[in-house]
Structure formats: structure tokens, C-alpha cells
Amino acid sequence: xxxxKAPKGxxxxxxxxxxxxxxxxxxxxxxxxxxxxxxxxxxxFENVELFARGVGESTDIVTKEMYAFETKGGDRLAxxxxxxxxxxxxxxxxxLHKAGNLPVKLWYSGSYYRxxxxxxGRYRHFSQVGAEAIGAEDPFLDAELIILxxxxxxxxxxxxxxxxxxxxxxxECRPVYRAALQDFLRGLDxxxxxxxxxxxxxxxxxxxxxxxxxxxxxxxxLLRDYLCDACKAYHEDVRSLLETHGVAFEDDAKLVRxxxxxxxxxxxxxxxxxxxxxxxxxxxxxxxxxxxxxxxALPSVGWALGVDRTVLALEAEGIELQLPSTTSVFAVPLGxxxxxxxxxxxxxxxxxxxxxDFTYGHKGLKAAMKAANRSGARFALVAGERDxxxxxxxxxxxxxGEQTAIAVNEIVAELESRLG
Numbered sequence: 001x002x003x004x005k006a007p008k009g010x011x012x013x014x015x016x017x018x019x020x021x022x023x024x025x026x027x028x029x030x031x032x033x034x035x036x037x038x039x040x041x042x043x044x045f046e047n048v049e050l051f052a053r054g055v056g057e058s059t060d061i062v063t064k065e066m067y068a069f070e071t072k073g074g075d076r077l078a079x080x081x082x083x084x085x086x087x088x089x090x091x092x093x094x095x096l097h098k099a100g101n102l103p104v105k106l107w108y109s110g111s112y113y114r115x116x117x118x119x120x121g122r123y124r125h126f127s128q129v130g131a132e133a134i135g136a137e138d139p140f141l142d143a144e145l146i147i148l149x150x151x152x153x154x155x156x157x158x159x160x161x162x163x164x165x166x167x168x169x170x171x172e173c174r175p176v177y178r179a180a181l182q183d184f185l186r187g188l189d190x191x192x193x194x195x196x197x198x199x200x201x202x203x204x205x206x207x208x209x210x211x212x213x214x215x216x217x218x219x220x221x222l223l224r225d226y227l228c229d230a231c232k233a234y235h236e237d238v239r240s241l242l243e244t245h246g247v248a249f250e251d252d253a254k255l256v257r258x259x260x261x262x263x264x265x266x267x268x269x270x271x272x273x274x275x276x277x278x279x280x281x282x283x284x285x286x287x288x289x290x291x292x293x294x295x296x297a298l299p300s301v302g303w304a305l306g307v308d309r310t311v312l313a314l315e316a317e318g319i320e321l322q323l324p325s326t327t328s329v330f331a332v333p334l335g336x337x338x339x340x341x342x343x344x345x346x347x348x349x350x351x352x353x354x355x356x357d358f359t360y361g362h363k364g365l366k367a368a369m370k371a372a373n374r375s376g377a378r379f380a381l382v383a384g385e386r387d388x389x390x391x392x393x394x395x396x397x398x399x400x401g402e403q404t405a406i407a408v409n410e411i412v413a414e415l416e417s418r419l420g
Contacts, residue, residue, distance in 0.1 A: 009116070009124030019323050021127065024310050025109055027156045028129040031148040032107040037131055040106040042086040044113075048076040053292050054085035054261055056201060065114040079113035083130045083304055084261070084286065085293065091134055092295040102135035103300070109307075121277030121309050128281075132302035134290075139234055142265040142285060142301050143241035149269065149281065149303055150247050156310070157319045161280060163248065164268045166255040167235040168203070169227050170287065171263075177226035178202060188216045203256045209276075222253040231264060238265055261286040265301065271309070273316030280313055281305030328419055329356040330377035332368040334384035342383055342393070345411050354415055372398065379415065 006012055013021055033039075048068050055061050067079040080086050087106055091097060096104045109129045116122055131148070133141050146163065153161055169177060181202045190198075190205075194213065197204050206217065227235065242249055249267070257266050266284030274280070283303025290298035314321065329349055331342040342358065349356040357375055359368040365382075372380045382403075383393040392405040395414065406414050 007124070009118035011123060011125070015326075019326070020311055020314070020321055021307055023321050023323055024156065024307050024314075025127075025129055028149075028152040028305050028307075028310070029107060029109065030155070031151045032131050035105070035144065035148060037105040037107040037133075040087055040090060040108050041110065042080070042083075042090050042108070044111065045077045045079050046086055046089065048078045050085050050089055050293060051078055051081060054088075054289055055082060056261065061114060065116055067113050067115060080110075081112055081114045083108055083110065083112065083128060084132060084302055085289070087130070087132050087302075088134060088289060088295070088298075088300065089293060091132075092290065092293070092298075097135050097296070097298055103133040103141060104135055105131075105133050107131045119277065121274050121312055123308060127307040128304040129307060130283075130302060130304035132300060134300040135298045137285075137287060137299035139237035139241060139265075142238045143245070145283065145301060145303055146238075146242060146249075146267055147245055147247055149305060152305070153269070153310070156314060156321070158271075158310075158313055158317060160273060160317055161269055161271045161313065162250055164252040164255050164270060165239070165242075165249045166252050166266050167224065167227060167231055167264050168256065168262050168266050168284070169223055169231050169264065173226055173228035173231055174223070174263075177221065177223050180221045180226065181206075184219075184221055188213075190216075206254045207256045217254075220254075224251075224253050234264055257282055257284060261289040261292065263287045267303070269305065271313040271316065274309060274312055277309065279306075280309040325355065325376045325378065327355050327357045327375040327377040329354060329379050329381060329415055330372035330375045331356065331358045332365065332372060332380055332382045333359060334365060334382070337385065337388055338383040341388060341408065342381055345381065345393075345408070348412050349415060352412060352416060354412075354419060378419070381411065 051066060052062050061081045066081050068076065070076055087108060091104055091106065107130065111125055111127055113125055115124060118124060131145060133145065150163065168174065182198055185198045185202055185205055190213065194205060194208065205213065255266055255268060257268065262284040264285040264287065268282035269280045270278045271280050272278060281304060285301040287299035289300065290296060331346050333339040333342040346356045346358050359371060363371065369380065378398055380396040380398055381393050382396060387393055391408050393408060393411065394403050395406050396403045
């Protein structure tokens with residue numbers, strides 16, 4: 001028995017459950033690959049300042065949740081708490097925006113880390129699939145990303161999720177709203193930390209989940225009433241495009257998300273079957289982030305969907321994914337000669353794309369057939385000395401129990417035919 005356990009707030013992905021996570025990642029990524037998004041992978045840690053500038057120094061992520069450390073060389077690094085800042089940093093460093101084809105469309109999949117109080121649906125290590133479209137200000141692009149996320153969830157069979165939508169304005173209209181919001185919030189009965197947040201980023205107070213805060217927000221000024229004409233028109237274009245394409249959404253005037261870099265379009269996917277951790281994903285437009293981290297003006301939009309929470313949403317709806325069997329053919333050799341012959345045939349089957357496994361460890365027939373059953377294989381190949389003397393093996397259908405003799409040199413062709 002190992003004395004070590006996974007760290008608190010983390011989990012191991014172990015077969016067969018891990019197959020569900022792989023299927024969810026594939027389902028989310030598939031619409032992106034079909035829409036011009038190329039895969040990107042960034043390091044698991046970055047310079048602390050990348051997140052402090054981009055995500056926001058007043059956010060809980062930066063002030064309370066980042067895993068930050070100093071290297072032996074004196075560099076201040078942090079395990080990545082989200083994906084957008086890292087992806088944009090990589091795109092800028094590689095000068096992808098100078099290749100002459102904007103927007104740069106990228107998708108990614110990976111693990112992220114936040115020091116939070118663990119509970120179901122909220123972990124210190126979690127998995128996301130994300131997409132970013134860098135370098136274009138276009139409501140069609142915002143709509144595209146929301147439509148692709150909706151498509152991904154529906155391809156998994158999910159139906160009980162909702163899309164919340166809002167606009168956070170831009171550098172023209174948000175300062176006026178910010179001042180009005182600050183005036184309102186300063187008159188509330190709030191703790192010192194929240195009062196400090198009013199001066200740094202008052203929109204974050206709207207996202208405070210505590211009932212004691214939410215009760216006091218009745219009558220709070222809403223950003224939609226302060227949007228400039230350009231932001232109103234942009235938001236109406238996004239809404240109209242979603243309606244035209246049959247994507248249902250709900251307007252949520254208090255939706256701000258947890259990161260400072262969002263401008264204009266912001267959205268969240270929620271599932272009411274998950275309890276307090278109802279957000280399964282979200283994103284929005286971040287037109288000023290590139291400049292915040294030292295790059296040129298590159299209006300951009302993106303999202304990240306939680307793989308862990310998507311799996312929980314599937315479970316909440318009672319959806320069983322149709323996962324392909326990891327093994328289609330299981331070889332059961334009886335004797336050394338049979339081991340050599342069937343091992344060679346297993347290798348041939350794998351080369352033509354048939355998932356095949358082999359009985360290792362000199363098991364007897366009974367134990368080997370139990371292993372074949374546990375593998376989920378559709379067929380078992382069984383061979384002993386008498387079979388090989390006749391140049392045949394026994395092909396057993398594990399569903400019907402039917403067993404037939406086939407020639408050794410016809411194994412691959414016969415199984416290709418039977419498995420389609």
C-alpha cells in the first residue's frame with residue numbers, strides 16, 4: 001500500500017473513467033479544428049507578472065489563488081491559473097500576428113492550477129479546452145465562438161445548460177459606469193477587503209457570490225444603461241447572430257466573469273445540475289489584453305470550457321457516452337509456439353488499425369478468458385498446439401459465444417471483415 005496520495009484538491013484520471021475525459025476533450029476540440037483553429041501548447045508555468053498584468057492584480061486568482069514560487073535563479077514564476085494570457089504571450093512572442101492572416105485562431109487543452117477550497121466541481125488542479133481568436137474586432141467572431149461551444153456541448157448530448165450573455169463596454173463608456181458604480185457601492189455595508197476592491201475594480205463586487213453582498217445590490221447601476229452607441233450596436237449584432245443561428249441565450253446584466261481583461265462581449269455556460277459550481281465554461285472579448293502585457297493593439301475574443309465540470313454535467317443529465325472499446329480482439333495463446341504465433345498476429349492487427357491485446361504472464365485458459373472478458377473485446381483468438389498443427393486458430397465471438405476455426409494466414413482479413 002503506497003504511503004503517498006494525490007495532493008488535496010487534485011485527482012487522478014484512471015481507466016475506465018479517463019476515457020470519458022478524453023471523449024469530452026475531443027468533442028470540444030472537434031468543432032474548432034473544423035473552423036480554422038490550430039493547436040497551441042504553452043508551458044505549465046509563466047512569469048508571475050504575465051498574470052498580474054493580464055488577469056488583474058485585484059482578482060482573487062492573483063491575490064489568493066496562484067501557485068507562485070521563486071526559482072534558484074531568482075525568477076518569479078506561477079503555475080498557470082488560466083489559459084488566455086499564456087496563449088496570447090506565445091502568439092506575440094512567435095509574431096503570429098505579423099503573418100498577415102488575422103485573426104490568429106488557436107485552440108488548446110491542458111491543466112490549470114488555483115489554490116481554492118476544494119469541493120465537487122472545484123479543484124486545485126483542473127482541465128480545460130480553450131479557443132482564442134486574436135487580432136480582429138468583429139461580432140461575427142464573437143458569435144462564431146459561442147456557436148462552436150454550443151455545438152460542442154450539444155454533440156455530447158447536453159441539453160440542460162444555459163448561455164448567459166452581457167456586454168462590459170469599452171474604454172469609452174466603462175469609465176463613466178465605473179464612477180457611478182463606485183458611488184453606489186461606497187454607500188453599502190461591506191467588509192474592508194470588498195471596500196478596497198471598490199477602488200481597484202468595482203465590477204468585481206458584482207461577481208461576489210456572498211448572499212450578504214448580493215442582497216445589497218438591489219438597484220445597483222447596470223452597465224447596459226451606460227453603453228456607448230458603438231458598444232450597444234456591437235452587442236446587438238452578437239445577439240442577432242446568435243438568434244439567427246438558433247442559439248438560445250439569456251441576458252445577464254450582472255455577468256462580469258472573474259478576470260479583469262474582458263471588454264464588450266462576455267458570456268458564461270452554466271448548468272443548474274451542478275449546484276454552487278454551476279459554471280461549466282465561459283469567456284469573452286479582451287481587446288486591451290495585448291497592450292497590457294506589452295504587445296500591440298490586438299482586439300481578441302476567446303473562451304475556456306472545463307472538462308471536469310462538463311463530465312459532471314453529463315452525469316447530472318444521466319448521459320452515458322458511447323465510447324469505443326479499447327480492445328476489439330484479445331489473443332489467448334496456450335503454449336510457447338502459440339504465444340509466438342499470436343503475438344505476431346496481434347502486431348499485424350494493430351498495424352491495420354484493429355485494437356488488439358495479448359495474454360501476458362503465462363496464464364491458463366480459464367484465467368486468460370477472464371482477462372479477455374474484462375478487456376471488453378468483441379473477439380478472442382484462442383490457439384493451442386493442436387490448432388497450430390492444423391494451421392488454424394479458434395475465433396470466439398464474445399457476445400454470442402460462437403466459436404469457429406480460421407486459418408492462421410486469414411486472421412487479419414477475417415477480423416477486418418467482421419469488424420468493418
